[in-house]
Amino acid sequence: MAVIARLQPSCAPRTATLTQGTGNATDLAERFENALYNIARSWRHAVDRRLKYWGISMAGRMTIAAASQVRSPLSQSELAEMLSVSGASMVHMIDRLVKDGLVVREPSMSDRRVNRIVITDAGHRLYAVLKDEAAAVRQELLARIELEKLAHVTELLEQIRYILEPRHDDAPFDEDPRDC
Numbered sequence: 001m002a003v004i005a006r007l008q009p010s011c012a013p014r015t016a017t018l019t020q021g022t023g024n025a026t027d028l029a030e031r032f033e034n035a036l037y038n039i040a041r042s043w044r045h046a047v048d049r050r051l052k053y054w055g056i057s058m059a060g061r062m063t064i065a066a067a068s069q070v071r072s073p074l075s076q077s078e079l080a081e082m083l084s085v086s087g088a089s090m091v092h093m094i095d096r097l098v099k100d101g102l103v104v105r106e107p108s109m110s111d112r113r114v115n116r117i118v119i120t121d122a123g124h125r126l127y128a129v130l131k132d133e134a135a136a137v138r139q140e141l142l143a144r145i146e147l148e149k150l151a152h153v154t155e156l157l158e159q160i161r162y163i164l165e166p167r168h169d170d171a172p173f174d175e176d177p178r179d180c
Helices: 025-054 058-068 076-083 087-099 121-142 147-164
Strands: 003-008 015-020 103-107 115-119
Touching: 025 058, 025 121, 058 076, 058 087, 058 103, 058 115, 058 121, 076 087, 076 115, 087 103, 115 121
Parallel strands: none
Antiparallel strands: 003 015, 103 115
16 A cells, blocks of 8 residues: 655644555655665765864764853763764763863763763864864755755754654654644
8 A cells, every 4th residue: 555645734834744545655755764864874974074184073073063062061971862872982982082182071070970071172173173174065065955945955854853852742753742
C-alpha cells in the first residue's frame, strides 16, 4: 500500500503528514531520509577538508564553539549533551583539545568530581579563525541556492528537529504541544 503526503490543517502553517493512500510518498520519505543523511555527511566532510589545514575537525570546532558561546564553563557531560554525543566521545575530544592547548579542565567549585571546560586564549583565537573558515564554506556551498528556497528548507529542518526533540509529555509525534 502506498503512502501519500497531504497537508493537515493545524495552527502551524503547512504541516504535512504521511497518510495511507495512492502515490509514492513512501519513496519520497525514503529519498528525503537518504538526502538528509548524505547532505549532513557531505557537509561535514567539506568543512573538515577546509579545517584540516588548521589541524581540527568539525567535531573539534563544534566543541570549541559550544564552550565559547556559554556564559559560564560547562562540564564535559553538559557539552556532550549539548552536542548530542556520548560522554566517552566528549572525553576523547576534550583530551585532544587539552593536548593542543585549546581548552583546559578546571575543577568545579561546587563538585570536585566535575571538571569545567574552559577555552584558552589560543582556543579563542583559533575559534575566531574557524568561524571565518566555516562561514566561507557555508557561503561557497550555499551560493547557488535561492534565498527563498534556503529559508524554506531551513524552516522545514527546524520543524523536524522540533518534532524529534526529547519530549517529556509522552504526546505522540503528531500532536503539537505548543500553544497556537
